[in-house]
Amino acid sequence: MRVLFKTTYNQDIDHLVDPGERIRVGLVIAIALAAPLFVSSYFLSELAMFICYALAGIGLMVLLGFTGQVSFGHAAFLGIGAYTQAALMTRGIPFVVSLSLAGLIAGLVGAALGRAVSRMHGFYLAVATLAFAIVTESVIGAAEPITGGHMGLKVSPIAFFGYELSQNWQIYYLYLAVLLFVIWGVANLMRAPAGRSMIAVRDSETSAKSLGINVGSVKVRAFFVSAAITGVAGALLAHLLFYLSPETFNLLESLRLMLMVVVGGLGTISGAILGAIFVSFLPNAIDVLRAILPSAVADQAGLEYLVFGAVIALFIIFEPQGIYGRWLKLRLFIETYPYYRRATFIRQKRYLKSERFR
Template identity: 50%
Template sequence: MRFILKTHYQQDIDVFKHNGQRFWFGLLALLVIVAPLFIDTFYLGELSLVYIYAIAGIGLMLLVGHTGLVSLGHAAFLAIGAYAHAWFIGKGWPLPLSILLAGLLSAAAGAMVGRPTLRMTGIYLAIATLAFAHIVEQIIAHWEPVTGGFRGQLVPDAVFMGFDLSRGIPFYYLCLFVVVLCLLAALNLLRSPTGRSMVAIRDSEISAQSMGIDLARTKTIAFAVSAGFTGVAGALFAHKLGYLAPDAFTMLTSIQLLLMVVVGGLGSMHGVFYGAIFIVVLPQFIAIMRDTLPTAIGQLPGLEPGLFGLILVLFLIFEPLGIYGRWLKVKQFFDEFPLYRKATHKRQKSYLRTERLR
């Protein structure tokens, strides 16, 4: 077990808590940088997809895991980012500017939806985002001059300083670069007063308010930042898909994003990456399962969404802290080997009072 001797206040908000973390994250960084040398193109593409989902997941984690607000419509922000990016690139704008603008546009849309609905409690926000996502879906399907409607449109190649970054190894590095940038931005946001007030709001709105936090402002910022990250992910997702059509951004996508942060572990950036790996691996796993299982079960339509639902339910009942929470428990078990007590992680229950009188 490691005891950290704190000799400076700055240590409380360090991104890396101790040298052990520096070593392991350094090793991980080295591994993902040299990865293209060892793994073949297909798995490299899947790894890029993990990074793209992770960017969207960082955004959603800030909202759901750190601010405690639920969005059922994040696919809309993914779509806004993707279509905006395709449009800007098509107009011949430089790649970094286009990705940035896609993110900003999504953030603006997020602030626009968030501002009026954030006065509401949980379910109202959830359902408002769901409604927003449906409206965006319809706009995409019917605004043909810009989006290509139901037929969809080709995404132009991402060319930067003469290099084509839209597929293969260059695309992998592009995704890696953006995900690291986003992760650092999110971690730094969480160390800042804004990030801390977000966490305070999650833990108790009333106590946050009595400490002088402007609830509406902080929530709007959280929503906009979350939408912004998801928009950036959308820009990269557009290149990954290659062809944009409205059916790539449905309610199922929103739920998938939500599943990612829940399964990964709410309230931790580690969880985002575990979740991203999980939702990229699961469809592959199902594809393999389909071949080995008897056809009656293997060829069922709707097997994938059904399994997504089942896993969501099982995680919420048995391990609400997700994969990362389970990892922490296992680690603690070995840290305190003979002395581990199960009750350490007993779940806090809070019995409901009506939301209608508040």
Template identity: 65%
Template sequence: MQVLFKTDYDQDINYLVNRGERFRILAAVVLALVAPFVVGAYFLSEISIFLVYILAGLGLMVLIGFTGVVSFGHAAFMGIGAYTNSVLLGYGVPFFVTLPLAALLAGLIGAALGRAASKMHGFYMAIATLAFAIVIETAIGAWEPVTGGHMGLSVPPMSAFGWEVSAGRVQYYIILAIVLFCIWGVANLMRSATGRAFVAVRDSETSARSLGLDIARTRILAFFISASITGLAGGLLAHLTFYLSPESFGVNESLKLLLMVVVGGLGTITGAIFGAVFVSILPNIITLLQGILPQAIAQQAGLDLFLFGAIIAAFIIFEPEGLYGRWRKLRLFLETFPYYKRATFTRQKRYLKTERFR
């Protein structure tokens, strides 16, 4: 078991105190940096998509994991970011301008949604975000002169003043830099007064209000930050898919993002990364199950949605802390063996909050 002896006041505000955690993060960053020189073009594209989903999961984690606001329609913000980035690139705007504008527009729309739904809780908030996603998907499909409607929209390459970034190492490093910057930013945000306000609202709105926090303002700010990060992920994802259609950002994609943060571990940045890993291998798991199950079941429509819902329910009931919580238990077992006690971690349950004020 590792014992930390603090010799400096700065150690109280350092994000990574554990030496093992610092080593693991450094190793992960080094592997990400050398990946383009080790893997081929196909696997590099797959890793890029994986990084984008880490970014999208991080955005949703700010809202659900850190603020406690349930969202069933977060893929709509990915769609807003993807279409905004692609349309502006089509007009010749440099990509280092289109990406921030895509994130800003998604954030402003998210803040408007947060303002409209700031008094809602639990089930009603989930339904409101689901309806918002359906409205956005319908609007994108109907706005044919700009978005191409249901026929789709071809995504221009990243370009600025005649210089184009095609799929490859340069694009990968741009995505990696943005993801690392956002992870660093969210990690520091959650140590600030704003981040602590998010957690206070998540844990108890009654206590947060009694301490003088403006609940509505905190929710609106959480929606803005969450939607901005998710919109940025959508703008990057557009360059990896090369073609956009409204159906790509529908309810299925929202459930995929929700599955990511619940399975990875609510309330942790590492949980978003673990969730992205799980979602990346989930299609292979579904394909394997379809080969095992009887044909009458394997070919049923909606099998993916059924599995998404079953996995979410199973983790909420049996492992609310997600994959990251399971990893913490395993790590503690290895650090304290043979003195580990099963009662060290008491199972916790999560419920939708229903407390409200008029």
């Protein structure tokens, strides 16, 4: 097993201290940049869709993985960002301005929600965010002059200074640049005092209070950042959907985002990316499952809900650290073989006894 000897204090806050990790991340970025040279136009559009869900996953990861606040209604922020983007561009607002405003408006709504639920925990917080998603879907359907109601709203194409981005490779590079910028920003946030206070609140609110951290303010800040990133993801997603309807951002979409961060690995940016990859392939797996199951079962409505819920439950029970946690175990096994110990990754309690029943 290789041991990293740190020689400066800055290495404690470096993004990638391990040289092997730097090589892997650099290789992934190089492949992503070279993808338009090797893949078809259709596959580029699928990659752009994957980037949107990766952004939404990072947004939810800030709230759930880094701050410990459960949200079953995060698809509402996707919808707010998407409809804001479509409405502003329909009125002639430039793409860059509308994208920024979509993230800002979604963030402000998230901050308002965070202020309202800042004293809630566990089940009550989950129900509150779920109710928020249902109310948001109803409001979007009722606000017909702005959103088009249940008839839907057409999304204008992306244009920079009068030049329309009509090629899939142009849209892909734009979305990739936004994704890399958000990853860089969240990574910096998590090593700053604001991000460290979020992690402190996640691990123990009582301990965070004893250190002088304003827990309510941290939660509001986490909701704002999370909703803003998810709003940007929704704004970009709108241009791939071309036409928006309130039913697009329903409970199933929130469950998909929850599945993404739980399966990928809570508390890591890499987990959000891996979770987005998993969710991207899951619909194909469900189609295969429909072909195998009897028609009486396969044709039933709600099969997606059943599969998503079952996958989340299985990962929570058998692999709570997700796909990224499994990768860490595999890497340690390879590095330490034949001296690997099974007890290396015994699950540790992360809460105080006084917070056990919250």
